[in-house]
Amino acid sequence: MDHKEQEKAAGWDAISDALFELYPEQEPVHFAPEQSYADGGDLPLDGISVYVNEDAQFYHYISYGFSELYEKETDNPEVSGFGFELSFRLHYDHLDDDCPEWPVDLLQEIAAFVFDNGLGFNEFHTLPCGRIGDDPGSHIRALMFVRDPELGHIATDFGAVKFLNMYGLTQNEYDDIRSKAIDRRDFVRERSAIDPLLTTDLGRH
Numbered sequence: 156m157d158h159k160e161q162e163k164a165a166g167w168d169a170i171s172d173a174l175f176e177l178y179p180e181q182e183p184v185h186f187a188p189e190q191s192y193a194d195g196g197d198l199p200l201d202g203i204s205v206y207v208n209e210d211a212q213f214y215h216y217i218s219y220g221f222s223e224l225y226e227k228e229t230d231n232p233e234v235s236g237f238g239f240e241l242s243f244r245l246h247y248d249h250l251d252d253d254c255p256e257w258p259v260d261l262l263q264e265i266a267a268f269v270f271d272n273g274l275g276f277n278e279f280h281t282l283p284c285g286r287i288g289d290d291p292g293s294h295i296r297a298l299m300f301v302r303d304p305e306l307g308h309i310a311t312d313f314g315a316v317k318f319l320n321m322y323g324l325t326q327n328e329y330d331d332i333r334s335k336a337i338d339r340r341d342f343v344r345e346r347s348a349i350d351p352l353l354t355t356d357l358g359r360h
Contacts, residue, residue, distance in 0.1 A: 297328075
């Protein structure tokens with residue numbers, strides 16, 4: 156890779172460097188579309204990496220593509236692209252040889268919504284999703300976006316990028332948050348006291 160190519164991959168490398176700090180001895184499973192979105196492909200994200208935290212029993216999915224990965228294209232020098240990348244921790248009871256792929260599809264669907272509408276997410280935003288995941292008995296029906304407790308934010312050559320962790324909500328939680336019966340910040344504090352990494356468990360009621 157020549158200097159120009161390295162320069163254009165600066166956004167991608169900044170994300171990978173942050174993940175290396177978190178998982179220094181782990182090679183992730185990586186999902187990438189056959190044809191990039193810039194070249195006419197249907198999937199907006201150029202990649203999604205998946206790590207495993209065996210101590211806490213979760214798969215960790217991280218997106219590449221909401222921020223600017225290869226070159227500066229937007230007018231705001233302080234922010235890279237939409238200014239965020241998404242993170243998703245999925246609890247598992249038994250570690251399988253292959254990680255579930257439905258979160259990859261979910262992240263691409265969310266990316267399509269963001270790219271089509273030109274609207275991003277910020278901390279404490281919520282998103283109804285219907286049934287999430289491959290468990291027909293799951294009560295998780297929506298997502299809340301919170302600042303990732305481990306990745307936080309990074310500076311890249313193309314501007315700042317914050318990592319937003321997607322946390323699964325039950326229908327009752329989502330309804331109470333939307334109606335303001337529950338303050339969303341109080342909700343996050345209470346859930347973080349139980350699970351500081353805010354891992355989505357499809358079996359949670």
